[in-house]
Amino acid sequence: MVIPGRSAWRLVRLYTLRQWRKRPGRTALTLAAIAVGVALVMAVAVLTASIERSYTVLLSGLAGRASVQVTADSPTGFALEALEVVEQVPGVAVAAPVVRARALLMADEGEQLAILYGIDPAVDPAVRHYTLVRGRLPGTEDPAAPEIALTESVARQLGLDVGRPVDVLTATGTRTLRVVGLLAGEGVGLANAGAFAVMPLSAAQSLYLRGRRIDQIDVVPRAGHPAEELAAAIASALEDAGWGGLLVGSPIQSGREANQMLQGILDTLWLAAIIGGVTGAFMVFANMRRNVRERQAELAVVRALGASRRQIDDLVRLEAGILGLVATAIGIVLGQISARGLASALSANVLALYGFAATETPLTAAGVAMSVVAGVGASLVAAHVAARETQAREPAEALRGTLVDAGDEEVPGAPSARGWGLLLLGAVTAGALAWLGPQLHSHVGLVLVNGVAFVLAAGGLTSLLPVALGALGRRLARRPVRADPGLWRVGWTRLVRDRGRAGASGAGLLLAVGFMVTMHVYSASYKAGVLDWASRAIRWDLLVASSWAGIGSSVPLPEAFRYELESVPGVALAGPERFAMVRTLRADGSRGPMMWMIAFDWREAEAFTALDVVEGLRPPALYEALRRGEGVAISRLAANYTGLGVGDRLRVAAAEATVEFPVLAVVNDASPDLGVAYVDRALYRRHWPDDTADSFAVVLEPGARPGDVRREIEARWGSLMHLQVFEGEAFRQQMRKMVDDSLRLTMGLVWLGLWAGAFGIGNAVVLGVEERRRELAILRAIGAEGRRVGRMVAAEGIVLGAVASALGVVLGLIGSAGLVRGASGVTGTTMSLVVPPSLAGYLALVVLVLVPLFCHLSGRLAAKMPLAESLRYE
Secondary structure, X not given: OOOOOHHHHHXXXXXXXXXXXXXXXHHHHHHHHHHHHHHHHHHHHHHHHHHHHHHHHHXXXXXXXXXXXXXXXXXXXXXXXXXXXXXXXXXXXXXXXXXXXXXXXXXXXXXXXXXXXXXXXXXXXXXXXXXXXXXOOOOOOOOOOOEXXXXXHHXXXXXXXXXXXXXXXXXXXXXXXXXXXXXXXXXXXXXXXXXXXXXXXXXXXXXXXXXXXXXXXXXXXXXXXXXXXXXXXXXXXXXXXXXXXXXXXXXXXXXXXXXOOHHHHHHHHHHHHHHHHHHHHHHHHHHHHHHHHOOHHHHHHHHHOOOOHHHHHHHHHHHHHHHHHHHHHHHHHHHHHHHHHHXXXXXXXXXXXXXXXXXXXXXXXXXXXXXXXXXXXXXXXXXXXXXXXXXXXOHHHHHOOOOXXXXXXXXXXXXXXXXXXXXXXXXXXXXXXXXXXXXXXXXXXXXXXXXXXXXXXXXXXXXXHHHHHHHHHHHHHHOOOOOOHHHHXXXXXXXXXXXXXXXXXXXXXXXXXXXXXXXXXXXXXXXXXXXXXXXXXXXXXXXXXXXXXXXXXXXXXXXXHHHHHOOOOOEEEEEEEEEEEEEEEOOOOOEEXXXXXXXXXXXXXXXXXXXXXXXEOOOOHHHHHHHOOOOEEEEHHHHHXXXXXXXXXXXXXXOOOEEEEEEEEXXXXXXXXXXXXXXXXXXXXXXXXXXXXXXXXXXXOOOOOHHHHHHHHHHHHHHHHOEEEEEHHHHHHHHHHHHHXXXXXXXXXXXXXXXXXXXXXXXXXXHHHHHOHHHHHHHHHOOOOHHHHHHHHHHHHHHHHHHHHHHHHHHHHHHHHHHHHHHHHHHXXXXXXXXXXXXXXXXXXXXXXXXXXXXXXXXXXHHOOOHHHHHOOO
């Protein structure tokens, strides 16, 4: 577009500013509508940046001065002897060994899950920045002493101080350690939102059953030795010494690659961003376009007074730019406020599973750019389109009042044909996603294809909305209510006459309802798929775990604990279960995606679990082959991620080597974000020195009562081992809560969209009331009561909201149909389309509460307008 000239600025000063002062209500509502749409876009952008920034801060705080890190793609780490090789590499100033663990800290005031580092106190302060408020670092007097240092914030929360004891859940049970230091909230004290603790390296190895193994070596280079060159030298030295399985890189890069599960959260956010962005931008477009088209007669006066078409076009673009900029600024602030609340809920319910919290809500360049496109960009485009429509009529015609909505003068049937065409394309795209979706290998493909289907279907339905409103308005006009039939006929006739304008107003609600339906159906379908899998796969009577965190135990238990459990009266079997995260390797030796390796003892696992085989060996032949250690069974998600099938060989990084397992079968599974490989525990222990278990599947003897056995286990070891003992139904409730928590963020964005859509309807009615002040005053002057006029205005908005919501349901079902089936390829969970009964309640809330509330307020405005002043209104 051409930049407006001086004449346009002069028109803004002489005409636009006067109009804004004359109609402050209309101006404020237009700004509010644009701001709400921008806030929806900004909230998603801020949340995404918040997760990224918080995770980077976590990794940076934990790394300290280290710019090179040595790790292993193994849940058991690597032998401490590798440290000697690293220390001998020229250019290494400091090499600090670390044992990483998640510690549950318990005191009289409560408990706190924290990241725990086992460190060498003589070396580690040269790597990480420790600021002690009181006390000292643990291990400085005795390297094996059972002592710990906490951040001051955790100590305050738990009511602890230097010299006080704290109970720490470890792999050997609850152990009491002495607090010898408090760390300030800077340096490492900022890591994991302050939930951080350190203890001596040897003590951590002993308490967490690591032997002489460590998880990482953090390296600080000497001056003049670039990190990239030093990393290459360390990798070469380790390989020459026989440590070829270790990885050398930057701490942030290593941390991001390890936390592949985080990508699933970001992908979900981007799915919401695409749909929410379309909703927000369309609301801005519709509002700005309506704002301009409502002033066609006024703009015709300006043209009649000598302004050229170019000047009018420049004037409209300037107005849109100014309003868009102001509203975008407001929307950015509202979006940040909304994002803070959503980030807090996300941290408490989802991110805590991954060991960090989204503590920052940054204003990023990308977020501002997205907001400007949604606010200013959509306003400019809408204003340009409306200005061109205005200029299509001669000023004299507009001044005579014969100008009708441009959408009403199109060829009959054209909007319908265009709408049906787009709707059909959207439905076909959703059908293609449902058909081909299970073969998709990434969330990105699912998000993009579903976004295209949603946008196409939305375009078709928003084009059909004015047609539906016109047809309904004509039908209502022929069947007016008994009270004041003439008055109601006037209202319904206006709905017919201004159906294009009404359709643009209802489009935002249509999109918001469609978004809500899509997310609700997907949520219910995913939850049903997970629970259906659980009902077939879980056969145990009790599950015993230590501080269960949804994706495994926060702190594992020793495998030998099974024998103590089996000594409880009524317990026939306590099968150990290990959930270890391993790195897959491609055929060319490059690193592939992470994967869960689930190790059962398949000599007895049939008693407490079952595999749902898609292809390959069928049970019980599969169980027998697993028992003999002949290979693994992988989930559909793992097969999609790795491109492997039955008969291929799965390559993974073991403790210090690469191992291969034949793929015996592909199975359905419900693991989140990562694929799964089922392996026999003996085969797992052959390649990973690991004597721990995340949980124990307990099978009871005939006649034993689960409640009685659960209480006996809790009485014996509940406090010592901090055990959680689940019965079947309680565990299914836990799974439901996990799914609900994982989708809570998206549902928060859905509610933002719904409020925005309902506000758009109310906004449209209020603007319509202001535009029709003289018409409504005439109705009152000839005998119509104010309250009846108000009811008529409110009824128009309610009908508009009901029709938009109904088409929104159609849009949501189209969007969810492809998404539900297509998502099975990237979740590994077989899902059927499930429409939850609760959806009816949410729709009723929108149609029967939110929309009528806004319309009622608008109707009261119409009923209370001063009669004499309104008759003089122009």
